[in-house]
Amino acid sequence: MPDIATIVDQIATEMRGRVQRGTVASYIPRLANVPLSRFGIAVVMVDGTVHVAGDANVPFSIQSVSKVFTLTLALQKHGDELWRRVGREPSGSSFNSVVQLENECGIPRNPFINAGAIVVSDIVLGDADTQASIAELLGFVRALADDPSIEIDLEVAQSEAATGFRNIALANYMKSFGNMSERVGDALTLYFHQCALSLSCRQLALAGRYLMLDGRAPRTGEQIISASLARRINALMLTCGHYDASGEIAFRVGIPGKSGVGGGILAIVPGIASIAVWSPGLNKRGNSELGTSALERLVDATGWSVFMPSGA
Amino acid sequence: MPDIATIVDQIATEMRGRVQRGTVASYIPRLANVPLSRFGIAVVMVDGTVHVAGDANVPFSIQSVSKVFTLTLALQKHGDELWRRVGREPSGSSFNSVVQLENECGIPRNPFINAGAIVVSDIVLGDADTQASIAELLGFVRALADDPSIEIDLEVAQSEAATGFRNIALANYMKSFGNMSERVGDALTLYFHQCALSLSCRQLALAGRYLMLDGRAPRTGEQIISASLARRINALMLTCGHYDASGEIAFRVGIPGKSGVGGGILAIVPGIASIAVWSPGLNKRGNSELGTSALERLVDATGWSVFMPSGA
């Protein structure tokens, strides 16, 4: 096997030449304006070495990838109480579907569909001030990545709020079942801000390190969450992290990952690597066309499937 | 960590004392008559050692666990053609639901729900004689387990056929979309016979060895299917192997598994172990109450989650 640095470079080179690059999300201007030509990749190894290629230092809107961090924060703060309000099963339907909620009394199927992430935001918010809560989440992500320069793109947050009728619908729908606090609007504000977190591939891969380390912070060794919860978040990413293509990705790629409509994907190889890929063009299922393809290449080249015999 | 033999014994002892044992499936007499007190476990390690406890040598009806073997046989014979007729996503609904078929043009969501397994039976059948096809499947399972004494319980097969209206409905429904051959009845006959395969935990764990060995037969080293396909079957087991509790099991247990209504579960730790557990009492989601619990204990005691950092 060639070394990782070489593999990462080869992947970036191959992706640069790709013609079929998917379609950029167009529902808000900031996303619509990202050039389709962008591609970045960052791989942080368990020993701390970082391999990057392409546009790995360009910040992008991580969108739904942020759901991993908000879930971690909510579990850290409130523990398994959370699972009374959100399930752990693949949804079998699209990320913003309301059908499942109607059939299951307003309990979202998992924390990675929009409805589930809105409930998680409501839990993170608790009794706190909305701005304080946004600041807490931003601080948490900065600490995970060891990078205080990470920001929330307020224009994106505002666009999300101005066009987020479906999310407003989901939140009010769950409220009608009693699965939201009184503060529907505030929880949505937090939700729209988390979607607007802006990270580069490098920053995102760094922020994900605790998930390859059984929940530990890389420098201090402190448990950000328990090993058991870290494994469980990885399990959720594998079964639910790519919308209604999660099964397909588990089948083809075989490592936990969470994708976002901005074209980013965070993927974890437990004990080995934290990976971020980014390219704004999406395939039909809403996952990054090149990002998915790059992960597939990486796993093919390294054998990093969680389903490979260890040490194979 | 205590050695595996001790862990296996402790689990069997604990399960013997359990009061809450679920409910035995009652739709056919042969299943209904299995004593609720039964519990068996077998663990085959990668080096070939076998650890058993409880009723590990008592044959039981493996039911849906057989879907793993039929899928393997179909992929061995026909390769990726199969995926044009069946999907790879968790279904998000119950194992015998027809709703998903109506919304998706008769293509079952995955090969482990009933509709998907019936299509796989249709593919295995091909142009062959029905009895020859049943014999081929039985021979395949005997070879996997290195045990020519494995049988199909014909009374069970007959009962399945006599009560299988929902499966008959699913098959005809898919036929109406063109996703079954002319031989609907024959494919169902094969399907009902595969459900009636009768194996003990020991036999089942032995039959599953190729899935921990990247597709290789343990004695000969021959690739029963490619490493890539073996990993992919494991991925499918993780995302879809426990009906609509698959996400929950991935979350709690964290290893690929396939359960059956007879109370058996086959679970795989890639590169490490092939495991079979059995206890006839089912929980609300249709998975073995004690079997699931035993797997959770085993993984807790050994750290065998696919989401653990390797070597942790």
Next chain:
Amino acid sequence: MPDIATIVDQIATEMRGRVQRGTVASYIPRLANVPLSRFGIAVVMVDGTVHVAGDANVPFSIQSVSKVFTLTLALQKHGDELWRRVGREPSGSSFNSVVQLENECGIPRNPFINAGAIVVSDIVLGDADTQASIAELLGFVRALADDPSIEIDLEVAQSEAATGFRNIALANYMKSFGNMSERVGDALTLYFHQCALSLSCRQLALAGRYLMLDGRAPRTGEQIISASLARRINALMLTCGHYDASGEIAFRVGIPGKSGVGGGILAIVPGIASIAVWSPGLNKRGNSELGTSALERLVDATGWSVFMPSGA
């Protein structure tokens, strides 16, 4: 208002000139081969006068229109017991949908969707010999129309059986919920034969007279079914008679009617007229394009909506 004879002639003339005639059903040869140019209309007035135009004497496959007659026979034989096995609500989904059955424990929404009509066939069949039961239904329709020459087209019945996988699925699906007798196959045979009833517009309008006469036979005055049941069948035709366009037809036409995939429609103006129209081209919702249009014209010209002030 011009007299009915003139109106009927004018409608036939207008329909002859229509270019947009819909699409002929093609799933069985006998239907596929009917010329798109056909159009017939027959109006039987309460005083017994009959007005016909176009191809009013050409027999066609009445298909689902027959569901009205089977329902009448079932109610005549078994009364309100029937409603424990089939509902009275519009389905809100397509005529052969299985989704509703899954959500409502195998009880079809109404007797005019396929699943409901299959249950009604099962009720009519009861313990009788299948051929005797087919003969009974044929005799019943002949008696209603005072015409012993009416036949079942056996080629159509055979084609229905050979291609009716979805109906076989529906029947077995209901059986799995206990809503079919043991004789699933026989009930389907009766069902396929009733769909194959072959009547001309004249014969069909004559057969429908009891529905404009509060359930009485026109010559003898005998109650074929009670006045109350006759009104209720009319209500069902209005709310459920045109598949998932029933509301639209109630809105536009405003009289009870039942359509079939052969292009025929039976429509009733209580106390005034029994009407049959036929043209094989279907619109997107599966109702006769010209037939629907002709009924709309007829109602516009005569004011025969059940929602018009009486005597207006």
Next chain:
Amino acid sequence: MPDIATIVDQIATEMRGRVQRGTVASYIPRLANVPLSRFGIAVVMVDGTVHVAGDANVPFSIQSVSKVFTLTLALQKHGDELWRRVGREPSGSSFNSVVQLENECGIPRNPFINAGAIVVSDIVLGDADTQASIAELLGFVRALADDPSIEIDLEVAQSEAATGFRNIALANYMKSFGNMSERVGDALTLYFHQCALSLSCRQLALAGRYLMLDGRAPRTGEQIISASLARRINALMLTCGHYDASGEIAFRVGIPGKSGVGGGILAIVPGIASIAVWSPGLNKRGNSELGTSALERLVDATGWSVFMPSGA
């Protein structure tokens, strides 16, 4: 047949003695506090005579019955344009279901389910000031009833707004499909106020007269809406007026009607009578238990089904 006055009195007497009276809606205090003992009935004949009994002069919250008047106003102002944004089919699901919207691109199935009525409110609102629009609707209903004392119960309107999360969800959901104007909040305000219209049975039956008169105002003869539209509103009431029990009511009662969660029902016998009944206890389907029963009695006693042969 006894005269109407006697029939109306007998019905009120019978209903007074009824033990099984259903359950009062409890989601807002004003509705929850209405005594279960209430029952009123008013019948306005085509000649203008009015027959009342029981609590016929006690105002109640007409709730969804108001959807008939808002629809009439919208059709009067904007005509058939309306049907591009709302369908005319029975919904086949519950009055506040969102599933149908997801499957049909945000177009509600008919104007009498909540989503449909919210779209109609949005149409009535147009570019007008919200308060002016509420005043316009109130003025319209007062004019229909010839009674300037009719009011909107502002406490009810406020409670509806404070608890109407599901309606807020529906509106935002339709907005996400582009089927609401920018003024989601204002349209909801109008909607919540129309639900809070407070009328007695006498006032409600008077307000409904135009529907028995082919759209004409009783005193002036002026067409409030065209005869054709009046008939079509009656058709919609018959097919969609009682939530998912509409088919059942059409079957049992056989006249157009629209019910509300306050326990009121407006029912129309074209050319003969406009009827209002009220009793706050609801059955399982959300329709007034005694109101439905009273209508059934009235129709049995008078033969007023639209499916009876005229003059029978």
